[in-house]
Amino acid sequence: MRAKVKAFLSQPVRVIPLGFLAAILAGTGLLMLPVSQAGPGATRLTDAAFTATSAVSVTGLATVDTPVHWSTFGQVVILACIQIGGLGLMTSAVLLGLLVSRRFGLRTTLMARAEHSVALDLGDVRSVLLRTLAFTAAGELVIAAILTARFGSYGYGAHSLWLGVFHSVSAFNNAGFALFSDSIMGFATDPWISLPLAAGTILGGLGMPVVFELTRRGRRRRRWSVHTKMTLTGSAILLVGGTVAFLAFEWTNPATLGQWPWHDRFLPAFFQSAVARTSGFNSIDVGAMNEDSLLATIILMFIGGGSASTAGGIKVTTFFVLLWVIWAELRGERDVNAFRRRIGPAVIREALTVALVFIACNAFGVFLMQHFERDTELTAVMFEVTSAFATVGQSTGITFDLSDPSKWLLAIAMYTGRVGPVLFAASLALRTRRRLYRYPETRPLVG
Amino acid sequence: MRAKVKAFLSQPVRVIPLGFLAAILAGTGLLMLPVSQAGPGATRLTDAAFTATSAVSVTGLATVDTPVHWSTFGQVVILACIQIGGLGLMTSAVLLGLLVSRRFGLRTTLMARAEHSVALDLGDVRSVLLRTLAFTAAGELVIAAILTARFGSYGYGAHSLWLGVFHSVSAFNNAGFALFSDSIMGFATDPWISLPLAAGTILGGLGMPVVFELTRRGRRRRRWSVHTKMTLTGSAILLVGGTVAFLAFEWTNPATLGQWPWHDRFLPAFFQSAVARTSGFNSIDVGAMNEDSLLATIILMFIGGGSASTAGGIKVTTFFVLLWVIWAELRGERDVNAFRRRIGPAVIREALTVALVFIACNAFGVFLMQHFERDTELTAVMFEVTSAFATVGQSTGITFDLSDPSKWLLAIAMYTGRVGPVLFAASLALRTRRRLYRYPETRPLVG
Ligand SMILES: [K+]
Numbered sequence: 013m014r015a016k017v018k019a020f021l022s023q024p025v026r027v028i029p030l031g032f033l034a035a036i037l038a039g040t041g042l043l044m045l046p047v048s049q050a051g052p053g054a055t056r057l058t059d060a061a062f063t064a065t066s067a068v069s070v071t072g073l074a075t076v077d078t079p080v081h082w083s084t085f086g087q088v089v090i091l092a093c094i095q096i097g098g099l100g101l102m103t104s105a106v107l108l109g110l111l112v113s114r115r116f117g118l119r120t121t122l123m124a125r126a127e128h129s130v131a132l133d134l135g136d137v138r139s140v141l142l143r144t145l146a147f148t149a150a151g152e153l154v155i156a157a158i159l160t161a162r163f164g165s166y167g168y169g170a171h172s173l174w175l176g177v178f179h180s181v182s183a184f185n186n187a188g189f190a191l192f193s194d195s196i197m198g199f200a201t202d203p204w205i206s207l208p209l210a211a212g213t214i215l216g217g218l219g220m221p222v223v224f225e226l227t228r229r230g231r232r233r234r235r236w237s238v239h240t241k242m243t244l245t246g247s248a249i250l251l252v253g254g255t256v257a258f259l260a261f262e263w264t265n266p267a268t269l270g271q272w273p274w275h276d277r278f279l280p281a282f283f284q285s286a287v288a289r290t291s292g293f294n295s296i297d298v299g300a301m302n303e304d305s306l307l308a309t310i311i312l313m314f315i316g317g318g319s320a321s322t323a324g325g326i327k328v329t330t331f332f333v334l335l336w337v338i339w340a341e342l343r344g345e346r347d348v349n350a351f352r353r354r355i356g357p358a359v360i361r362e363a364l365t366v367a368l369v370f371i372a373c374n375a376f377g378v379f380l381m382q383h384f385e386r387d388t389e390l391t392a393v394m395f396e397v398t399s400a401f402a403t404v405g406q407s408t409g410i411t412f413d414l415s416d417p418s419k420w421l422l423a424i425a426m427y428t429g430r431v432g433p434v435l436f437a438a439s440l441a442l443r444t445r446r447r448l449y450r451y452p453e454t455r456p457l458v459g
Numbered sequence: 460m461r462a463k464v465k466a467f468l469s470q471p472v473r474v475i476p477l478g479f480l481a482a483i484l485a486g487t488g489l490l491m492l493p494v495s496q497a498g499p500g501a502t503r504l505t506d507a508a509f510t511a512t513s514a515v516s517v518t519g520l521a522t523v524d525t526p527v528h529w530s531t532f533g534q535v536v537i538l539a540c541i542q543i544g545g546l547g548l549m550t551s552a553v554l555l556g557l558l559v560s561r562r563f564g565l566r567t568t569l570m571a572r573a574e575h576s577v578a579l580d581l582g583d584v585r586s587v588l589l590r591t592l593a594f595t596a597a598g599e600l601v602i603a604a605i606l607t608a609r610f611g612s613y614g615y616g617a618h619s620l621w622l623g624v625f626h627s628v629s630a631f632n633n634a635g636f637a638l639f640s641d642s643i644m645g646f647a648t649d650p651w652i653s654l655p656l657a658a659g660t661i662l663g664g665l666g667m668p669v670v671f672e673l674t675r676r677g678r679r680r681r682r683w684s685v686h687t688k689m690t691l692t693g694s695a696i697l698l699v700g701g702t703v704a705f706l707a708f709e710w711t712n713p714a715t716l717g718q719w720p721w722h723d724r725f726l727p728a729f730f731q732s733a734v735a736r737t738s739g740f741n742s743i744d745v746g747a748m749n750e751d752s753l754l755a756t757i758i759l760m761f762i763g764g765g766s767a768s769t770a771g772g773i774k775v776t777t778f779f780v781l782l783w784v785i786w787a788e789l790r791g792e793r794d795v796n797a798f799r800r801r802i803g804p805a806v807i808r809e810a811l812t813v814a815l816v817f818i819a820c821n822a823f824g825v826f827l828m829q830h831f832e833r834d835t836e837l838t839a840v841m842f843e844v845t846s847a848f849a850t851v852g853q854s855t856g857i858t859f860d861l862s863d864p865s866k867w868l869l870a871i872a873m874y875t876g877r878v879g880p881v882l883f884a885a886s887l888a889l890r891t892r893r894r895l896y897r898y899p900e901t902r903p904l905v906g
């Protein structure tokens with residue numbers, strides 16, 4: 013196993029994209045079988061490939077109506093793709109993160125020593141993998157149990173179990189595929205459905221480094237790394253800020269929040285805030301939201317979730333590092349300090365690169381897609397491309413009617429949006445650099 | 460004078476915005492006089508303030524038809540505003556630039572010495588101001604002479620002189636106000652009008668630091684500073700790239716390039732590329748350009764011209780510094796090197812701040828304006844806001860019909876887009892920092 017791990021870590025630049033590609037190809041093949049489709053006939057290559065890519069990249073965009081188009085077998089294939097994609101992502105990210113943090117640890121705590129060659133401890137790797145699996149299994153089980161019980165109370169009978177398991181896995185892996193044609197809009201004001209899904213989304217979107225640190229030294233907050241502090245603080249700010257924004261923008265919209273009495277509007281606004289950065293679920297009609305909410309959602313999608321999680325986007329830490337840089341720069345401060353640590357120039361460059369490459373790729377995607385969708389408004393195209401590239405999965409509802417070139421474009425966006433950041437992290441992890449040190453430096457994971 | 464200069468440099472954060480504001484207020488007052496209007500009555504506050512702001516900030520956006528609405532007196536007021544705005548900008552930028560380069564010079568060439576207190580040499584200041592005036596006067600005279608002669612050949616008679624002077628000043632200060640209702644679309648294929656205007660725009664948009672260096676040591680290219688090399692190379696790349704893009708996107712558009720025989724299409728494409736980053740002139744119908752060209756123009760507007768010039772945007776050097784950072788980061792290089800010099804982390808932070816603050820402010824402007832202009836397409840709103848904030852002045856043609864809130868919003872965008880970067884440069888210039896040095900560091904002006 014040690015040899016395998018070392019081999020993986022020496023070549024993640026090949027293994028990761030090929031692994032995802034293999035899973036997508038297998039999923040596409042299975043989804044094209046007639047048995048995967050609910051009605052007669054078989055699914056077209058484009059839609060099968062789109063669905064498999066969306067599932068493996070845990071995005072959640074769909075060109076066909078998941079509960080209507082696919083048979084139970086097809087849905088099982090989708091669920092397997094989601095779980096493989098999510099676990100594959102978490103474990104590679106965790107191993108890479110371990111490598112990064114080890115290197116970083118060497119640098120900061122053993123500064124006096126000579127450079128060590130990096131070698132992963134087999135025990136560490138096994139422990140990390142087991143804990144990732146345990147965390148996933150535990151989280152999915154709890155959420156599935158709550159959801160199953162609640163779906164049962166709606167009278168879904170034996171089907172409740174499948175509904176519970178599917179949506180739990182879909183939420184925990186931040187995918188957002190749903191087995192209802194209107195996503196979970198039918199349960200918008202039901203906290204027993206909305207809150208477990210939101211909790212799964214948020215937990216899955218924190219990222220394993222944060223989860224490990226929380227489970228390891230949860231009570232000693234002083235010892236948390238800057239990465240964990242930044243992710244938790246940032247996520248909290250974004251959750252609250254998003255909720256307030258959606259409340260403000262949609263309060264009187266009769267097609268969204270305005271349809272409910274005032275006290276029922278908070279839960280759907282919070283849910284939209286929780287899922288907008290990472291998950292394809294929606295409990296209010298995204299296509300009926302006004303332009304303000306769409307732009308706010310685009311910004312949240314762009315920011316995304318925690319590093320080394322199943323979420324996409326530029327990541328919470330990247331976003332806040334950039335904010336901190338701007339703040340320090342406008343105040344004329346020499347160093348960028350966060351949580352009593354200096355953020356070094358290398359991290360700033362990484363954050364900058366992640367954000368600008370994301371913006372540039374996304375803009376290029378929008379530029380291409382508005383060629384293919386001449387009759388669609390620019391906002392909807394921007395929303396759809398950002399949703400795919402940030403592997404979020406929300407849509408204003410245009411996905412079903414897209415032309416084939418647009419579907420392939422979005423599939424490529426989902427794949428590169430998923431694989432790109434991991435590769436970037438891998439190349440950072442494996443980079444050998446020497447540094448001159450002035451102060452103890454912090455190195456939050458970015459991208 | 461020395462006392463005045465020192466007083467200015469110690470308080471540019473107050474003097475610059477107040478100076479621009481005073482010029483705008485004076486211009487607004489004069490433009491509201493009945494004598495400024497061609498027809499009977501007087502101009503409304505909103506339109507007068509918009510025009511004065513557009514002129515002083517050398518933007519070029521207009522809510523009324525310049526040649527039709529304003530009397531000759533009104534046009535003289537506009538021209539005076541442009542010239543005051545342009546000169547005010549160049550001289551403050553030059554003084555600040557001098558300060559920065561002095562400090563920088565101290566750091567790099569006299570590293571062994573102790574920190575000096577910064578004191579501007581009176582002779583230097585006088586020489587800089589005189590050379591700026593001389594450069595402006597010479598440039599404007601030559602271009603005015605060519606334009607006057609050419610307009611004369613079109614049979615404008617004595618009016619040719621006014622046309623020549625007005626458009627020369629407007630071009631050299633990168634304003635882009637025109638005395639024809641269709642800007643210079645009537646002369647799109649006439650190189651004797653297009654090329655002098657493009658030349659004035661390009662020269663005025665290089666920035667005084669580059670101009671000084673070119674006139675001082677033009678032939679010894681090796682001695683050029685990295686700032687100059689980067690500005691010149693970058694501008695050339697953008698000019699060629701823009702031309703190619705507009706040729707490709709508009710070649711067959713019967714409303715733009717497609718209306719001329721193939722050999723007449725290159726000049727208007729080049730002209731649009733030259734003006735898109737900084738000037739409000741247009742020789743092809745911007746509103747008839749397709750979405751691709753509009754997005755390309757938005758990107759060019761965002762990039763803008765040279766630092767310490769009359770151009771706006773994030774500036775050519777800022778853009779290329781960011782590109783270099785991304786390139787170095789993707790290649791895994793330790794340092795960001797350009798033209799055999801290392802770009803230090805402080806510059807990178809500045810570039811990052813400039814670009815992201817620009818993007819954020821611009822997005823906020825678009826967000827607000829689409830509230831005021833519900834029926835206007837998002838592309839047109841984005842185009843208009845970017846044009847104002849980057850003080851470019853191009854428009855898809857919606858400016859005349861904007862609601863008053865939108866006009867005030869754009870006026871604020873023009874003012875802050877103009878004053879903000881200078882203030883940022885001022886705060887950088889006056890910042891006192893100590894550094895640790897590893898290698899000789901280059902410090903191109905950004906923002
Ligand atoms: K997702």
Ligand SMILES: [K+]
Binds near residue numbers: 519633737851
């Ligand atoms: K301009």
